[in-house]
Amino acid sequence: MSKSLPTGKPKTASIFKAPETPAPANPIPSSSPAFGTPAHTIRPFNPPAVAPKASILPVLLPPVTLRPLAFRTFTKKHSLTLTSSALQVIATFIGRHCGTGWREEGLAEKVLEEVAKSWKARSGGVIVDGEKGALKDILKNLEGSMVGGRIVVARELSRQNSLVLGSSQSGEVSHTRLGLRPISLVREDSQSSFGISGLGVEEDEEEDENRDPRKWLKVIDAFEQPRLIYNVGKKHFDKYMITFKNITKTPLMHFRDTSKPSLLPPASHKTQVFRNRYNLIHQRLLRNESFQAPTFETGKASLRRSSSNIAQQSYKLTPIANLLGRNGSTHMLLGLLTITPTGTLAINDLTGSIALDLTHAKPLPEDGAWFAPGMIVIVDGTYEEDDNNAGGLGGSGGIGGTIGGKFIGFFIGGPPCERRQTTLGLSGKNGDGDITAGGGFGWVDFLGLGSERAVGSKMRKISQRLLKPPSEEEDESEGRGRIIIIGEVTLDKPATLQALKKLLALYAAETEENTPMTFILLGNFVTHPIMARGGSGGSIEYKEYFDTLALTLAEYPTLLQASTFIFVPGDNDGWNSSFSAGAATTLPRPGVPEVFTSRIKRAFASANAELEKERGTKGDGEAIWTSNPTRVLLFGPNHEILVFRDNMTSRLRRTAIRFSSSTPTVEDDHDIQMSNTPPPPSSPPQQTSPQPEEEPSSPISAPQPASESTLHAARKLTKTILDQGNLSPFPLSIRPVLWDYTSPLQIYPLPTAMVLADTDTDAFCVTYEGCHVMNPGCVVAPGRRGVARWVEYGVVKGTGRVRECLF
Incomplete structure (x- = not known):
């Protein structure tokens, strides 16, 4: 009787025991059980669940050894500049994680490539600095995806050349790019693809819903634009917004200021408004060829004589603080024109202030631009020291205070403007080429829909x-790519509604495929600020005017179904006019509240529903009530239109400085071609004059040719605003602005086109430094009975023309 184990199972002799074999992890049944075929004739391969991490022997990699490879990757290939601190951090990272294979196996080159692409993806600037946390965040995220010195990720590299990592918590998966915010963020300025996601760019470009160019139209409100400020140290733009964090509670992006914009910000933000304006124009001047000294000057007299012509074209700016002790010397100043508390004219920069004497000054070009307090100008003249107080006032020594004496100006001019393709670093005659390897801010996302380098080439192909472009047989006025700009739509005047009906009827009579894609209606929508007049109807009467406009628009359902109507308010519109009484309100100002425009939106909804009922396809026409100013983008950064409503000419006439040496000049019929340079010490500057566009005859009605005075006023206004690079170059006491929302007021880089609606000037279309500026004037032509006037802008050619019709 055999012995039993304590468990009751009979014990088997060891000689009869079957050899113990480990049970297969994944048993497979025998192919022939009757013949006793082994279950596993070939031992199956069971890959490990997790690949063992290859061992890496860290090495000490000197930065000097890695410098040639880093220079070839960052500078030659990606146009980035590595600082010594950044090179030290990257060399330490590669030596620790790539080991001895950093050179032979090419591991260091792949790491450098991914770091450079990730730095560009987060818009870190052209200078890679290792002292800040941006580079360390990129390397920290890259460290988690490296195995054996190689970059291993679960997914392929994205189209934007940035790693995609997956992390899970509470059943939710978050895909985070190196140094970028999560994809799940819905803010347009938080898209992980630099605007491609926000614009809806897909692999299949031939989809039917994207054949209409209006699908690529975006209206950006002034209060939704990114807050950008120029950083003098980095020579790049910093972005101000809230820091976003991922699910691991680690910051993804760091900014110098994480506070929300406020209508009542600290007093320091007021100083920052003018400081940023000055820095922006100063860096623009330093990029100008006229302010770049030749580098080939030597001590040889022969070479100096041969380069004398070139040396005369190089100018140098002098800080105001450096005038102390240089009595009788000639200098060129760049500063802000101001009025001192004593009533004298002065010029300020970031180093000091000095009284300005323009008794004998000559404006350049003569009678070609306005010069008023609040503008940044270039003054060439002589410093005259005060004998009574030679060392400055208040013991300040000139640093940050008022300099003793005065500066006698001989020439005064505005800072030269910079073309859009130069700012963005674009090649080609009209900026339609690729990005150059030189300078420029091509990687800066100025409007939150993608930078030029990220989506520019893609958008140009789609455009x-x-x-x-229309063929020679077709009429150039026909086509889908048109934007109709209507100015001063005062709804309380019966003539305005009659002119608007006639205008809309002309475009409604065209074929469906030739319907203009956008109509821009500009205020003031009422002649007087009725909301500030007490018992004259107030808001109820104001809403009735828009109800009347809704009835007018409902008569043309084809336009409401196929076009986008954009409404930009004026100073007399609500709610701002309720406390300003029609005076200059703060900029930027929000759009008309929805409580007044509900009937118009209902008209669009009815027209779209009617189209769906008739054809089975839903119409997508819409009405957008936006701010003043606003940006209209077509195909991303490829086509930018700045829309601004303000009677600026009258304000310039009231505040501008009068010069005794300036006399009005009568211009010829042809355009004056000038170069764009600042005022030299001894000769007037040669600056480009805005070029008026020819106004061909229209089948609707041939407009009257623009007079010489109209062209001169248009050129003068255009040059003043674009040279200043700001929509409000006035003191805050004359034109108040919201300190935290000054980025939408900057005209940098220059837009493709600009709508400057000024009813104090006749309608015009001029081009200055590649920017096409249009003024539609009033929809009812002043001084002419029964004439409607507007501007028709062609996107393909990038030019507009004044149109007229009788009603």
Whole structure:
């Protein structure tokens, strides 16, 4: 009787025991059980669940050894500059994680490539600095995806060349790019693809819903634009917004200021408004060829004589603080014109202030631009020291205070403007080429829909496919790529509604495929600020005017179904006019509240529903009530239109400085071609004059040719605003602005086109430094009975023309 184990199972002799074999992890049944075929004739391969991490022997990699490879990757290939601190951090990282294979196996080159792409993806600037946390965050995220010195990720690299990592918590998966915010963020300025996601760019470009160019139209409100400020140290733009964090509670992006914009900000933000304006224009001047000294000057007299012509074209700016002790010397100043508390004219920069004497000054070009307090100008003249107080006032020594004496100006001019393609670093005659390897801010996302380097080339291809130029047989006025700009739509005047009906009827009579894609209606929508007049109807009467406009628009359902109507308010519109009584309100100002415009939106909804009922396809026409100013983008950064409503000419006439040496000049019929340079010490500057566009005859009605005075006023206004690079170059006491919302007021880089609606000037269309500026004037032509006037802008050619019709 055999012995039993304590468990009751009979004990088997060891000689009869079957050899113990480990049970297969994944048993497979025998192919022939009757013949006793082994279950595993070939031992199956069971890959490990997790690949063992290869061992890396860290090495001490000197930065000097890695410098040639880093220079080739960062500078030659990606146009980035590595600082010594950044090179030290990257060399330490590669030596620790790539080991001895950093050179032979090419591991260091792949790491450098990914770090450079990730730095560009987060818009870190052209200088890679290792002292800040941006580079360390990129390397920290890259460390988690490296195995054996190689970059291993679960997914392929994205189209934007940035790693995609997956992390899970509470059943939710978050895909986070290196140094970028989560994809799940819905803010347009938080898209992980630099605007491609926000614009809806997909692999299949031939989709039917994207054939209409209006699908690529975006209206950006002034209060939704990114807050950008120029950083003098980095020579790049910093972005101010709230820091976002991922699910691991680690910051993804760091900024110098994480506070929300406020209508009542600290007093320091007021100083920052003018400081940023000065820095922006100063860096623009330093990029100008006229302010770049030749580098080939030597001590040889022969070479100096040969380069004398070139040396005369190089100018140098002098800080105001450096005038102390240099009595009788000639200098060129860049500063802000101000009025001192004593009533004298002065010029300020970041180093000091000095009284300005313009008794014998000559404006350049003569009678070609306005010069008023609040503008940043270039003054060439002589410093005259005060004998009574030679060392400055208040013991300040000139640093940050008022300099003793005065500066006698001989020439005064505005800072030269910079073309859009130069700012963005674009090549080609009209900026339609690729990004150059030189300078420029091509990687800066100024409007939150993608930078030029990220989506520019893609958008240009789509634009060329959807907006084809008209052939010679076709009428150039026909086509989908048109924007109709109507100014001063005062709804309380019966003549305005009659002119608007006639205008809309002309475009409604065209074929459906030739319907203009956008109508821009500019205020003031009432002649007087009725909301500030007490018992004259107030808001009820104001709403009735828009109800009347809704009835007018409802008569043309084809336009409401196929076009986008954009409404930009004026100073007399609500709610701002309720406390300003029609005076200059703060800029930027929000759009008309929805409580007044509900009937108009209902008209669009009815027209779209009617189209769906008839054809089975839903219409997508819409009405957008936006701010003043606003940006209209077509195909991302490829086509930018700045829309601004303000009677600026009258304000310039009231505040501008009068010069005794300036006399009005009568211009010829042809355009004056000038170069764009600042005022030299001894000769007037040669600056480009805005070029008026020819106004061909229209089948609707041939407009009257623009007079010489109209062209001169248009050129003068255009040059003043674009040279200043700001929509409000006035003191805050004359034109108040919201300190935390001054980025939408900057005209940098220059837009493709600009709508400067000024009813104090006749309608015009001029081009200055590649920017096409249009003024529609009033929809009812002043001084002419029964004439409606507007501007028709062609996106393909980038030019507009004044149109007229009788009603």
